[in-house]
Amino acid sequence: MDEVTISRAITESFLKDFLEAMEVDVAIAGAGPSGLIAAHYLAKGGNKTAVFERQLRLGGGMPGGGMMFNRVVLQEEGKKILDDFGVRTKEYEKGYYIADALETISTLCSEAIKVGARVFNLISVEDVVIREGNRISGLVLNWSAVSWSKLHVDPLAIRSKLVIDATGHDSEVCHIVVRKMGANLRTATGGVVGERPMWAEKGEKEIVENTREVYPGLIVAGMAANTVFGSPRMGAIFGGMLLSGKRAAELAQGILDKG
Ligand code: 48F
Numbered sequence: 566m567d568e569v570t571i572s573r574a575i576t577e578s579f580l581k582d583f584l585e586a587m588e589v590d591v592a593i594a595g596a597g598p599s600g601l602i603a604a605h606y607l608a609k610g611g612n613k614t615a616v617f618e619r620q621l622r623l624g625g626g627m628p629g630g631g632m633m634f635n636r637v638v639l640q641e642e643g644k645k646i647l648d649d650f651g652v653r654t655k656e657y658e659k660g661y662y663i664a665d666a667l668e669t670i671s672t673l674c675s676e677a678i679k680v681g682a683r684v685f686n687l688i689s690v691e692d693v694v695i696r697e698g699n700r701i702s703g704l705v706l707n708w709s710a711v712s713w714s715k716l717h718v719d720p721l722a723i724r725s726k727l728v729i730d731a732t733g734h735d736s737e738v739c740h741i742v743v744r745k746m747g748a749n750l751r752t753a754t755g756g757v758v759g760e761r762p763m764w765a766e767k768g769e770k771e772i773v774e775n776t777r778e779v780y781p782g783l784i785v786a787g788m789a790a791n792t793v794f795g796s797p798r799m800g801a802i803f804g805g806m807l808l809s810g811k812r813a814a815e816l817a818q819g820i821l822d823k824g
Contacts, residue, residue, distance in 0.1 A: 586615035586683045591817050592704045592725035593617070594690040594738050597625020598803055599787025600731030601673040602646070602810025603817070604682035610818055614682045615723065619689040619709045624670035625733055631801030635666040640769065643804020646811065650676055669803075690732075692741055693783075694722050699746055701728050701782035727817050729784045731810070734760060734798070736789035742780055750779045750793065758795030760788075768799030776812040778820065786813035
C-alpha cells in the first residue's frame with residue numbers, strides 16, 4: 566500500500582463529491598435528525614441533495630438522548646417512521662415508544678447517504694447566497710476549523726434551488742437572513758420569534774405546522790422551526806423532529822415540482 570495513492574484516493578474522491586454538491590436541488594444546513602430525514606426523503610425522490618454539518622460527528626442532539634441517557638422517546642407517528650427505517654422500538658407505556666439513540670441516528674445517517682444524499686461534516690454554513698427578489702439561492706461555506714481558530718479566510722459558495730435550515734435550537738440560517746436582510750420572515754414578527762420553555766405536547770404538536778417556507782427559497786425544519794415561530798421546546802421526544810424532516814422534504818418536493 567502506497568501512502569501517496571491513499572492520499573490521492575481520498576482527495577480525488579472527496580473533491581468529486583464536493584464539486585457535485587456545488588449545484589444541487591436542495592442544500593441542508595445541519596445533520597441532526599430533522600436534516601438527515603429531510604435529506605433521505607429528498608435524495609430518495611431523485612433530488613440532488615447536500616447536507617453541511619459543522620461538527621465532526623453527525624446527529625446533532627440525538628446521540629445525547631435525554632441528559633446523556635442515550636435513549637429517545639417517540640409517539641405513535643414518530644415510531645412509524647422508525648419502522649420504515651428498520652429501527653427497533655419498544656412500547657414503554659401506551660403511546661410512548663423508546664428507541665436506542667445511537668441505533669436511531671446511525672441508521673438515519675447511513676440511510677441518507679446510501680440513497681444518495683451527500684453529507685459533509687466539519688463544514689459550517691456562514692451565510693446565504695441571494696438572487697433576484699432576494700430569493701435564497703445557495704449557501705456560503707467554510708471549514709468549521711476556520712471559525713474555531715478565528716482565522717480570516719474567505720468562504721466558498723454553492724448554488725441550490727432550495728435551502729433547508731435544520732440547525733436546531735439556534736436556527737442559524739434564519740438568523741443570518743434576518744440580520745442581513747431585515748425582518749422579512751413569514752412569522753408573526755417578521756423575525757425569529759424565539760423558542761419558548763419546555764412543553765412537550767405543544768412543542769411536538771406545533772413543529773410540523775411550523776415546518777414551512779419561511780422566506781423565498783428557505784424552508785425551516787426541526788427545532789429551528791419551533792424557534793423561528795415561537796413554539797416550545799419538547800425535550801428528548803424525537804418524533805416531531807422526524808415528522809418535521811419528512812414534512813420539509815414534502816414541501817421542498819412540491820416547490821421543486823412547480824419549478
Ligand atoms: O440540534 P439538532 O439535532 O437539530 P434538529 O434536527 O433536532 C433537535 C434535537 O436534536 C433536540 C431537540 C429534540 O427535542 O430539541 O435538540 O432540529 O441538529 C442541528 C445540527 O446543525 C448543526 C449542529 O452542529 C447540529 O449537528 N449546525 C448548527 N449550525 C450550523 C450547523 C451551521 N451554521 N452550519 C452547519 N451546521
